[in-house]
Amino acid sequence: MAGIDYASKIPNNVDLAGNRRLQRALEDWQPKFLAWWHDMGPDGFQAKETYLRTATSVDAQGWAQFGYTKMPDYRWGIFLAEPEPGRLVNFGDDKGQPAWQDIPGEHRATLRRLIVTQGDTEPASVEQQRHLGATCPSLYDLRNLFQVNVEEGRHLWAMVYLLQAHFGRDGREEAEQLLQRRSGDRDKPRILGAFNERTPDWLAYFMFCYFTDRDGKYQLASLAESAFDPLARTCRFMLTEEAHHMFIGETGVGRVVQRACEIMREHKTDDVRRHGGIDLPTLQRYLNFHYSVSLDLFGSEISTNAANFYTAGLKGRFEETKKADDHQLKSATYAVISRDGERIVTREAPALPSLNERLRDDYIADCDRGVQRWNQVIRKHGIDAELTLPHRGFHRAIGAFSDVRVSPDGRVVGQSEWDARKGEWLPTPEDLAYVASVMTPVVEPGQFASWIAPPARGINGQPADFEYARPRS
Ligand SMILES: [Fe+2]
Numbered sequence: 001m002a003g004i005d006y007a008s009k010i011p012n013n014v015d016l017a018g019n020r021r022l023q024r025a026l027e028d029w030q031p032k033f034l035a036w037w038h039d040m041g042p043d044g045f046q047a048k049e050t051y052l053r054t055a056t057s058v059d060a061q062g063w064a065q066f067g068y069t070k071m072p073d074y075r076w077g078i079f080l081a082e083p084e085p086g087r088l089v090n091f092g093d094d095k096g097q098p099a100w101q102d103i104p105g106e107h108r109a110t111l112r113r114l115i116v117t118q119g120d121t122e123p124a125s126v127e128q129q130r131h132l133g134a135t136c137p138s139l140y141d142l143r144n145l146f147q148v149n150v151e152e153g154r155h156l157w158a159m160v161y162l163l164q165a166h167f168g169r170d171g172r173e174e175a176e177q178l179l180q181r182r183s184g185d186r187d188k189p190r191i192l193g194a195f196n197e198r199t200p201d202w203l204a205y206f207m208f209c210y211f212t213d214r215d216g217k218y219q220l221a222s223l224a225e226s227a228f229d230p231l232a233r234t235c236r237f238m239l240t241e242e243a244h245h246m247f248i249g250e251t252g253v254g255r256v257v258q259r260a261c262e263i264m265r266e267h268k269t270d271d272v273r274r275h276g277g278i279d280l281p282t283l284q285r286y287l288n289f290h291y292s293v294s295l296d297l298f299g300s301e302i303s304t305n306a307a308n309f310y311t312a313g314l315k316g317r318f319e320e321t322k323k324a325d326d327h328q329l330k331s332a333t334y335a336v337i338s339r340d341g342e343r344i345v346t347r348e349a350p351a352l353p354s355l356n357e358r359l360r361d362d363y364i365a366d367c368d369r370g371v372q373r374w375n376q377v378i379r380k381h382g383i384d385a386e387l388t389l390p391h392r393g394f395h396r397a398i399g400a401f402s403d404v405r406v407s408p409d410g411r412v413v414g415q416s417e418w419d420a421r422k423g424e425w426l427p428t429p430e431d432l433a434y435v436a437s438v439m440t441p442v443v444e445p446g447q448f449a450s451w452i453a454p455p456a457r458g459i460n461g462q463p464a465d466f467e468y469a470r471p472r473s
Protein backbone atom coordinates (compact mmCIF):
# COMPACT_ATOMS: atom_id res chain seq x y z
CA MET A 1 0.00 0.00 0.00
CA ALA A 2 1.51 3.30 -1.10
CA GLY A 3 1.81 5.94 1.59
CA ILE A 4 1.55 9.57 0.71
CA ASP A 5 4.62 11.64 -0.03
CA TYR A 6 4.20 14.58 2.36
CA ALA A 7 7.77 15.81 1.85
CA SER A 8 7.02 17.39 -1.51
CA LYS A 9 5.17 20.65 -2.00
CA ILE A 10 2.08 18.81 -3.17
CA PRO A 11 1.37 15.64 -1.13
CA ASN A 12 0.58 12.84 -3.55
CA ASN A 13 0.62 9.13 -4.20
CA VAL A 14 0.91 9.50 -7.98
CA ASP A 15 4.72 9.89 -8.18
CA LEU A 16 4.52 13.53 -9.11
CA ALA A 17 8.29 13.80 -8.71
CA GLY A 18 8.60 11.43 -11.67
CA ASN A 19 6.68 13.78 -13.99
CA ARG A 20 8.37 17.17 -13.91
CA ARG A 21 6.12 18.84 -16.46
CA LEU A 22 2.99 17.91 -14.54
CA GLN A 23 4.58 18.77 -11.23
CA ARG A 24 5.46 22.26 -12.52
CA ALA A 25 1.93 22.80 -13.86
CA LEU A 26 0.40 21.85 -10.52
CA GLU A 27 2.92 23.89 -8.55
CA ASP A 28 1.97 26.82 -10.73
CA TRP A 29 -1.72 26.24 -9.92
CA GLN A 30 -1.18 25.74 -6.17
CA PRO A 31 -0.75 29.43 -5.19
CA LYS A 32 -3.80 30.32 -7.27
CA PHE A 33 -5.79 27.70 -5.37
CA LEU A 34 -4.54 29.10 -2.07
CA ALA A 35 -5.49 32.62 -3.16
CA TRP A 36 -8.96 31.34 -4.02
CA TRP A 37 -9.17 29.56 -0.65
CA HIS A 38 -8.13 32.75 1.08
CA ASP A 39 -10.77 34.82 -0.73
CA MET A 40 -13.61 32.31 -0.89
CA GLY A 41 -12.93 29.77 1.89
CA PRO A 42 -14.42 29.98 5.41
CA ASP A 43 -14.82 33.66 6.19
CA GLY A 44 -13.04 34.84 9.33
CA PHE A 45 -11.47 31.51 10.30
CA GLN A 46 -8.35 31.33 8.17
CA ALA A 47 -5.99 31.86 11.11
CA LYS A 48 -7.92 29.68 13.60
CA GLU A 49 -7.05 26.16 14.63
CA THR A 50 -9.44 23.30 13.89
CA TYR A 51 -9.23 19.62 14.83
CA LEU A 52 -9.09 18.19 11.31
CA ARG A 53 -8.26 14.86 9.79
CA THR A 54 -5.79 14.58 6.95
CA ALA A 55 -5.20 11.61 4.68
CA THR A 56 -1.91 9.83 5.41
CA SER A 57 -2.44 6.85 3.11
CA VAL A 58 -5.28 5.74 0.91
CA ASP A 59 -6.09 2.38 2.49
CA ALA A 60 -9.03 1.87 4.79
CA GLN A 61 -7.04 1.85 8.06
CA GLY A 62 -4.34 4.44 7.68
CA TRP A 63 -5.85 7.25 5.75
CA ALA A 64 -7.02 9.54 8.52
CA GLN A 65 -4.85 11.39 11.00
CA PHE A 66 -6.27 13.98 13.38
CA GLY A 67 -4.69 17.15 14.72
CA TYR A 68 -5.10 20.91 15.09
CA THR A 69 -4.52 22.71 11.82
CA LYS A 70 -5.07 26.19 10.47
CA MET A 71 -7.08 25.60 7.34
CA PRO A 72 -4.70 27.30 4.90
CA ASP A 73 -2.02 24.86 6.19
CA TYR A 74 -4.15 21.82 5.36
CA ARG A 75 -2.12 19.53 3.08
CA TRP A 76 -4.27 19.47 -0.03
CA GLY A 77 -2.93 16.86 -2.35
CA ILE A 78 -3.51 14.23 -4.97
CA PHE A 79 -4.58 10.81 -3.80
CA LEU A 80 -5.83 7.99 -5.99
CA ALA A 81 -7.11 4.65 -4.76
CA GLU A 82 -4.63 1.84 -5.41
CA PRO A 83 -4.72 0.42 -8.94
CA GLU A 84 -6.56 -2.83 -9.47
CA PRO A 85 -4.13 -5.03 -11.43
CA GLY A 86 -5.56 -6.16 -14.75
CA ARG A 87 -8.67 -3.98 -14.44
CA LEU A 88 -10.94 -4.21 -17.47
CA VAL A 89 -13.59 -2.00 -18.98
CA ASN A 90 -16.71 -3.32 -17.27
CA PHE A 91 -19.53 -1.99 -19.46
CA GLY A 92 -20.39 -0.44 -22.79
CA ASP A 93 -19.02 -1.15 -26.25
CA ASP A 94 -15.44 -1.74 -25.05
CA LYS A 95 -16.45 -4.15 -22.30
CA GLY A 96 -13.72 -6.73 -21.68
CA GLN A 97 -10.85 -4.60 -23.05
CA PRO A 98 -8.12 -3.39 -20.67
CA ALA A 99 -9.11 -0.21 -18.78
CA TRP A 100 -7.57 2.93 -20.30
CA GLN A 101 -4.63 4.66 -18.67
CA ASP A 102 -4.84 7.42 -21.27
CA ILE A 103 -7.88 8.96 -22.87
CA PRO A 104 -8.83 7.76 -26.35
CA GLY A 105 -8.92 10.82 -28.62
CA GLU A 106 -12.58 10.44 -29.51
CA HIS A 107 -13.64 10.72 -25.86
CA ARG A 108 -11.50 13.68 -24.88
CA ALA A 109 -14.10 16.42 -25.18
CA THR A 110 -16.79 14.43 -23.38
CA LEU A 111 -14.56 13.35 -20.52
CA ARG A 112 -13.25 16.87 -20.12
CA ARG A 113 -16.84 18.12 -19.75
CA LEU A 114 -17.70 15.40 -17.21
CA ILE A 115 -14.61 16.14 -15.12
CA VAL A 116 -15.09 19.91 -15.25
CA THR A 117 -18.76 19.62 -14.28
CA GLN A 118 -17.91 17.42 -11.30
CA GLY A 119 -14.91 19.58 -10.38
CA ASP A 120 -16.96 22.77 -10.46
CA THR A 121 -19.29 21.58 -7.69
CA GLU A 122 -16.41 21.20 -5.21
CA PRO A 123 -15.27 24.83 -4.86
CA ALA A 124 -18.89 25.94 -5.37
CA SER A 125 -20.00 24.31 -2.12
CA VAL A 126 -17.11 25.93 -0.22
CA GLU A 127 -18.27 29.30 -1.55
CA GLN A 128 -21.89 28.59 -0.65
CA GLN A 129 -20.92 27.77 2.93
CA ARG A 130 -18.26 30.38 3.62
CA HIS A 131 -20.40 32.52 5.91
CA LEU A 132 -21.68 29.70 8.12
CA GLY A 133 -18.78 29.69 10.59
CA ALA A 134 -20.05 32.95 12.09
CA THR A 135 -23.28 31.26 13.28
CA CYS A 136 -22.07 27.78 14.27
CA PRO A 137 -24.36 25.92 16.71
CA SER A 138 -21.34 24.33 18.46
CA LEU A 139 -17.59 23.78 18.13
CA TYR A 140 -18.33 20.20 17.08
CA ASP A 141 -20.43 21.43 14.16
CA LEU A 142 -17.93 24.14 13.28
CA ARG A 143 -15.21 21.53 13.02
CA ASN A 144 -17.36 19.30 10.84
CA LEU A 145 -18.17 22.20 8.51
CA PHE A 146 -14.49 22.98 8.07
CA GLN A 147 -13.64 19.31 7.54
CA VAL A 148 -16.14 19.20 4.70
CA ASN A 149 -14.81 22.47 3.29
CA VAL A 150 -11.15 21.37 3.18
CA GLU A 151 -12.16 18.04 1.64
CA GLU A 152 -14.25 19.72 -1.05
CA GLY A 153 -11.12 21.76 -1.72
CA ARG A 154 -9.20 18.51 -2.05
CA HIS A 155 -11.83 17.16 -4.44
CA LEU A 156 -11.12 20.17 -6.60
CA TRP A 157 -7.46 19.16 -6.53
CA ALA A 158 -8.48 15.65 -7.57
CA MET A 159 -10.27 16.91 -10.68
CA VAL A 160 -7.57 19.46 -11.49
CA TYR A 161 -4.96 16.70 -11.36
CA LEU A 162 -6.89 14.79 -14.04
CA LEU A 163 -7.27 17.92 -16.16
CA GLN A 164 -3.58 18.84 -15.89
CA ALA A 165 -2.30 15.30 -16.33
CA HIS A 166 -4.45 14.27 -19.28
CA PHE A 167 -5.81 17.30 -21.14
CA GLY A 168 -2.74 19.41 -21.87
CA ARG A 169 -3.31 23.10 -22.48
CA ASP A 170 -7.13 22.71 -22.45
CA GLY A 171 -6.85 21.12 -19.03
CA ARG A 172 -4.71 23.95 -17.71
CA GLU A 173 -7.27 26.49 -18.93
CA GLU A 174 -10.12 24.56 -17.32
CA ALA A 175 -8.14 24.42 -14.06
CA GLU A 176 -7.88 28.22 -14.10
CA GLN A 177 -11.58 28.65 -14.81
CA LEU A 178 -12.51 26.38 -11.92
CA LEU A 179 -11.02 29.06 -9.67
CA GLN A 180 -12.71 31.92 -11.50
CA ARG A 181 -16.38 30.96 -11.52
CA ARG A 182 -18.25 31.92 -8.34
CA SER A 183 -21.36 30.39 -6.78
CA GLY A 184 -24.37 32.63 -7.40
CA ASP A 185 -22.44 35.15 -9.52
CA ARG A 186 -24.55 36.61 -12.33
CA ASP A 187 -21.71 36.93 -14.79
CA LYS A 188 -19.66 33.82 -14.02
CA PRO A 189 -21.87 31.40 -12.10
CA ARG A 190 -21.00 27.82 -11.21
CA ILE A 191 -22.16 25.30 -13.81
CA LEU A 192 -25.04 23.55 -12.02
CA GLY A 193 -28.15 25.21 -10.61
CA ALA A 194 -28.12 23.79 -7.09
CA PHE A 195 -24.56 25.06 -6.65
CA ASN A 196 -25.64 28.64 -7.23
CA GLU A 197 -28.30 28.53 -4.50
CA ARG A 198 -27.49 30.24 -1.24
CA THR A 199 -26.84 28.18 1.87
CA PRO A 200 -28.31 30.80 4.18
CA ASP A 201 -28.30 28.92 7.48
CA TRP A 202 -27.21 25.71 9.19
CA LEU A 203 -30.45 23.87 8.55
CA ALA A 204 -29.95 24.52 4.84
CA TYR A 205 -26.35 23.35 5.25
CA PHE A 206 -27.34 20.03 6.85
CA MET A 207 -29.98 19.53 4.15
CA PHE A 208 -27.36 20.34 1.52
CA CYS A 209 -24.97 17.75 2.98
CA TYR A 210 -27.74 15.18 3.10
CA PHE A 211 -29.39 15.76 -0.27
CA THR A 212 -27.06 17.71 -2.56
CA ASP A 213 -23.78 16.13 -1.48
CA ARG A 214 -25.48 12.78 -1.91
CA ASP A 215 -25.95 13.58 -5.59
CA GLY A 216 -22.16 13.95 -5.58
CA LYS A 217 -21.85 10.49 -4.07
CA TYR A 218 -23.92 8.98 -6.90
CA GLN A 219 -22.09 10.89 -9.63
CA LEU A 220 -18.73 9.86 -8.16
CA ALA A 221 -19.86 6.26 -7.79
CA SER A 222 -20.81 6.07 -11.46
CA LEU A 223 -17.56 7.78 -12.51
CA ALA A 224 -15.69 5.31 -10.27
CA GLU A 225 -16.82 2.65 -12.77
CA SER A 226 -15.26 4.53 -15.69
CA ALA A 227 -13.07 2.79 -18.26
CA PHE A 228 -10.68 5.72 -17.81
CA ASP A 229 -8.79 4.22 -14.89
CA PRO A 230 -7.26 7.38 -13.35
CA LEU A 231 -10.77 8.86 -13.12
CA ALA A 232 -12.11 5.66 -11.55
CA ARG A 233 -9.31 5.58 -8.95
CA THR A 234 -9.66 9.29 -8.15
CA CYS A 235 -13.38 8.93 -7.57
CA ARG A 236 -13.00 5.83 -5.44
CA PHE A 237 -10.83 7.72 -2.98
CA MET A 238 -13.12 10.76 -3.04
CA LEU A 239 -16.02 8.49 -2.05
CA THR A 240 -14.28 7.59 1.22
CA GLU A 241 -14.23 11.30 2.11
CA GLU A 242 -17.77 11.80 0.87
CA ALA A 243 -19.15 9.24 3.33
CA HIS A 244 -18.35 11.62 6.20
CA HIS A 245 -20.23 14.45 4.45
CA MET A 246 -23.34 12.26 4.20
CA PHE A 247 -22.95 11.44 7.89
CA ILE A 248 -22.85 15.14 8.81
CA GLY A 249 -26.02 15.76 6.81
CA GLU A 250 -27.93 12.82 8.22
CA THR A 251 -26.93 13.32 11.85
CA GLY A 252 -27.26 17.10 11.54
CA VAL A 253 -30.87 16.96 10.39
CA GLY A 254 -31.51 14.09 12.83
CA ARG A 255 -30.32 16.23 15.76
CA VAL A 256 -32.62 19.10 14.73
CA VAL A 257 -35.51 16.61 14.55
CA GLN A 258 -34.57 15.26 17.95
CA ARG A 259 -34.48 18.72 19.52
CA ALA A 260 -37.91 19.54 18.03
CA CYS A 261 -39.32 16.33 19.51
CA GLU A 262 -37.75 16.95 22.91
CA ILE A 263 -39.37 20.39 23.02
CA MET A 264 -42.75 19.00 21.91
CA ARG A 265 -42.70 16.37 24.61
CA GLU A 266 -41.23 18.44 27.40
CA HIS A 267 -43.56 21.40 26.88
CA LYS A 268 -46.55 19.41 25.58
CA THR A 269 -46.85 21.77 22.63
CA ASP A 270 -46.51 21.94 18.87
CA ASP A 271 -45.17 25.45 19.21
CA VAL A 272 -41.54 24.42 18.96
CA ARG A 273 -40.46 27.89 17.90
CA ARG A 274 -41.57 29.40 21.17
CA HIS A 275 -38.85 27.34 22.84
CA GLY A 276 -36.13 28.12 20.32
CA GLY A 277 -36.41 24.94 18.25
CA ILE A 278 -37.13 24.36 14.59
CA ASP A 279 -40.55 22.78 14.09
CA LEU A 280 -41.19 19.69 11.97
CA PRO A 281 -43.30 21.51 9.31
CA THR A 282 -40.38 23.90 8.71
CA LEU A 283 -38.01 20.93 8.50
CA GLN A 284 -40.33 19.33 5.95
CA ARG A 285 -40.35 22.49 3.80
CA TYR A 286 -36.56 22.71 3.86
CA LEU A 287 -36.40 19.02 2.98
CA ASN A 288 -38.79 19.56 0.05
CA PHE A 289 -36.64 22.36 -1.30
CA HIS A 290 -33.24 20.70 -1.02
CA TYR A 291 -34.46 17.34 -2.25
CA SER A 292 -36.14 18.79 -5.33
CA VAL A 293 -33.21 20.95 -6.42
CA SER A 294 -30.92 17.95 -5.90
CA LEU A 295 -33.13 15.69 -8.06
CA ASP A 296 -32.57 18.13 -10.92
CA LEU A 297 -28.83 17.44 -10.76
CA PHE A 298 -29.39 14.01 -12.31
CA GLY A 299 -30.63 15.57 -15.55
CA SER A 300 -33.48 14.62 -17.87
CA GLU A 301 -35.29 11.30 -17.55
CA ILE A 302 -34.47 10.45 -21.15
CA SER A 303 -31.02 11.53 -22.22
CA THR A 304 -28.95 10.58 -25.24
CA ASN A 305 -25.91 11.98 -23.44
CA ALA A 306 -26.41 9.49 -20.62
CA ALA A 307 -26.69 6.67 -23.17
CA ASN A 308 -23.55 7.82 -24.97
CA PHE A 309 -21.53 8.15 -21.75
CA TYR A 310 -22.42 4.58 -20.90
CA THR A 311 -21.91 3.04 -24.32
CA ALA A 312 -18.53 4.76 -24.53
CA GLY A 313 -17.51 3.36 -21.13
CA LEU A 314 -17.12 6.80 -19.54
CA LYS A 315 -19.77 6.66 -16.82
CA GLY A 316 -21.37 3.49 -15.48
CA ARG A 317 -24.32 2.74 -13.27
CA PHE A 318 -24.25 2.84 -9.48
CA GLU A 319 -22.53 -0.43 -8.47
CA GLU A 320 -22.16 -1.41 -12.13
CA THR A 321 -19.98 -4.44 -11.51
CA LYS A 322 -22.44 -5.90 -8.98
CA LYS A 323 -25.27 -5.98 -11.50
CA ALA A 324 -26.07 -9.31 -13.13
CA ASP A 325 -26.84 -8.39 -16.72
CA ASP A 326 -24.90 -7.93 -19.96
CA HIS A 327 -23.55 -4.45 -18.99
CA GLN A 328 -24.38 -3.20 -22.46
CA LEU A 329 -28.15 -2.78 -22.17
CA LYS A 330 -28.74 -2.48 -25.90
CA SER A 331 -32.09 -4.27 -25.81
CA ALA A 332 -32.98 -3.78 -22.14
CA THR A 333 -35.76 -1.52 -20.90
CA TYR A 334 -36.28 0.45 -17.72
CA ALA A 335 -39.43 1.72 -15.99
CA VAL A 336 -39.42 5.53 -16.13
CA ILE A 337 -41.88 7.72 -14.24
CA SER A 338 -42.94 10.49 -16.54
CA ARG A 339 -45.89 12.54 -17.59
CA ASP A 340 -48.64 12.20 -20.13
CA GLY A 341 -50.27 15.61 -20.16
CA GLU A 342 -51.72 16.02 -16.68
CA ARG A 343 -51.28 12.36 -15.80
CA ILE A 344 -48.19 10.93 -14.13
CA VAL A 345 -47.41 7.59 -15.73
CA THR A 346 -44.79 4.84 -15.59
CA ARG A 347 -43.61 3.47 -18.89
CA GLU A 348 -40.95 1.10 -20.10
CA ALA A 349 -38.29 3.03 -21.96
CA PRO A 350 -35.07 1.82 -23.60
CA ALA A 351 -32.57 1.31 -20.78
CA LEU A 352 -29.65 3.26 -22.22
CA PRO A 353 -31.22 6.72 -22.49
CA SER A 354 -32.94 6.08 -19.10
CA LEU A 355 -29.67 5.88 -17.16
CA ASN A 356 -30.12 9.29 -15.51
CA GLU A 357 -33.45 8.12 -14.17
CA ARG A 358 -31.99 4.85 -12.94
CA LEU A 359 -29.30 6.72 -11.03
CA ARG A 360 -31.96 9.08 -9.67
CA ASP A 361 -33.94 6.02 -8.50
CA ASP A 362 -30.90 4.68 -6.64
CA TYR A 363 -30.46 8.11 -5.09
CA ILE A 364 -34.12 8.38 -4.06
CA ALA A 365 -34.01 4.98 -2.33
CA ASP A 366 -30.88 6.07 -0.46
CA CYS A 367 -32.44 9.41 0.55
CA ASP A 368 -35.49 7.61 1.87
CA ARG A 369 -33.45 5.39 4.19
CA GLY A 370 -32.24 8.43 6.14
CA VAL A 371 -35.73 9.94 6.24
CA GLN A 372 -36.96 6.72 7.82
CA ARG A 373 -34.22 6.98 10.45
CA TRP A 374 -35.36 10.54 11.23
CA ASN A 375 -38.90 9.20 11.56
CA GLN A 376 -37.68 6.62 14.08
CA VAL A 377 -36.49 9.55 16.22
CA ILE A 378 -39.97 11.09 16.00
CA ARG A 379 -41.67 7.80 16.84
CA LYS A 380 -39.34 7.18 19.79
CA HIS A 381 -40.67 10.40 21.29
CA GLY A 382 -44.23 9.12 20.88
CA ILE A 383 -45.06 11.86 18.40
CA ASP A 384 -47.55 11.21 15.65
CA ALA A 385 -45.87 12.89 12.70
CA GLU A 386 -43.50 11.95 9.95
CA LEU A 387 -41.19 13.47 7.39
CA THR A 388 -41.56 12.31 3.80
CA LEU A 389 -39.80 12.76 0.50
CA PRO A 390 -42.06 14.74 -1.84
CA HIS A 391 -43.00 13.25 -5.20
CA ARG A 392 -40.14 13.35 -7.70
CA GLY A 393 -42.14 15.72 -9.90
CA PHE A 394 -42.44 18.35 -7.17
CA HIS A 395 -40.69 21.69 -7.77
CA ARG A 396 -38.56 20.49 -10.64
CA ALA A 397 -36.72 22.70 -13.10
CA ILE A 398 -35.28 19.97 -15.34
CA GLY A 399 -36.94 17.09 -17.17
CA ALA A 400 -40.51 15.91 -17.73
CA PHE A 401 -41.94 17.76 -14.72
CA SER A 402 -40.26 21.09 -15.33
CA ASP A 403 -43.21 22.70 -17.11
CA VAL A 404 -45.99 21.59 -14.74
CA ARG A 405 -46.76 22.14 -11.08
CA VAL A 406 -46.77 18.94 -9.03
CA SER A 407 -47.85 18.78 -5.38
CA PRO A 408 -45.65 16.93 -2.84
CA ASP A 409 -48.19 14.06 -2.89
CA GLY A 410 -47.77 13.71 -6.64
CA ARG A 411 -50.73 15.43 -8.29
CA VAL A 412 -50.39 17.76 -11.24
CA VAL A 413 -51.99 20.95 -9.89
CA GLY A 414 -52.98 24.24 -11.45
CA GLN A 415 -51.12 27.46 -10.92
CA SER A 416 -53.83 28.73 -8.55
CA GLU A 417 -53.52 25.74 -6.19
CA TRP A 418 -49.75 26.04 -6.39
CA ASP A 419 -49.86 29.72 -5.49
CA ALA A 420 -52.30 29.09 -2.66
CA ARG A 421 -50.34 26.24 -1.11
CA LYS A 422 -46.72 27.01 -1.98
CA GLY A 423 -46.21 28.33 1.54
CA GLU A 424 -47.11 24.90 2.96
CA TRP A 425 -44.69 23.17 0.65
CA LEU A 426 -41.57 25.31 0.38
CA PRO A 427 -39.72 27.47 2.93
CA THR A 428 -41.45 30.82 3.28
CA PRO A 429 -39.73 34.15 3.92
CA GLU A 430 -41.04 33.80 7.52
CA ASP A 431 -39.42 30.36 7.86
CA LEU A 432 -36.10 31.71 6.63
CA ALA A 433 -36.35 34.71 8.93
CA TYR A 434 -37.19 32.51 11.91
CA VAL A 435 -34.38 30.05 11.24
CA ALA A 436 -31.99 32.97 10.74
CA SER A 437 -33.12 34.38 14.09
CA VAL A 438 -31.97 31.29 16.01
CA MET A 439 -28.58 31.14 14.24
CA THR A 440 -26.60 32.65 17.07
CA PRO A 441 -23.07 31.33 17.45
CA VAL A 442 -22.26 28.92 20.28
CA VAL A 443 -18.52 28.55 20.85
CA GLU A 444 -18.21 27.12 24.39
CA PRO A 445 -16.95 23.51 24.30
CA GLY A 446 -19.85 21.13 24.99
CA GLN A 447 -22.54 23.80 24.47
CA PHE A 448 -25.14 23.54 21.70
CA ALA A 449 -27.62 26.00 20.20
CA SER A 450 -31.25 25.82 21.32
CA TRP A 451 -32.41 24.24 18.06
CA ILE A 452 -30.09 21.24 17.86
CA ALA A 453 -29.39 18.25 20.12
CA PRO A 454 -25.78 17.24 20.91
CA PRO A 455 -24.36 14.42 18.77
CA ALA A 456 -24.56 10.84 20.02
CA ARG A 457 -20.75 10.73 20.03
CA GLY A 458 -17.81 12.94 19.21
CA ILE A 459 -15.23 12.81 16.43
CA ASN A 460 -12.33 10.34 16.53
CA GLY A 461 -13.36 9.00 19.93
CA GLN A 462 -13.27 12.45 21.53
CA PRO A 463 -16.14 13.51 23.82
CA ALA A 464 -18.86 15.92 22.64
CA ASP A 465 -17.39 18.67 24.82
CA PHE A 466 -13.92 18.40 23.26
CA GLU A 467 -12.44 21.67 21.98
CA TYR A 468 -12.96 20.83 18.29
CA ALA A 469 -12.06 24.32 17.13
CA ARG A 470 -10.46 27.41 18.59
CA PRO A 471 -12.35 30.24 16.96
CA ARG A 472 -11.33 32.76 19.60
CA SER A 473 -7.65 31.94 19.94
FE1 LIG B 1 -16.83 16.62 -3.01
Ligand SMILES: [Fe+2]
Pocket residue numbers: 152213216242245
Ligand atom coordinates in the same frame (compact mmCIF):
# COMPACT_ATOMS: atom_id res chain seq x y z
FE1 LIG C 1 -18.94 16.31 -0.26
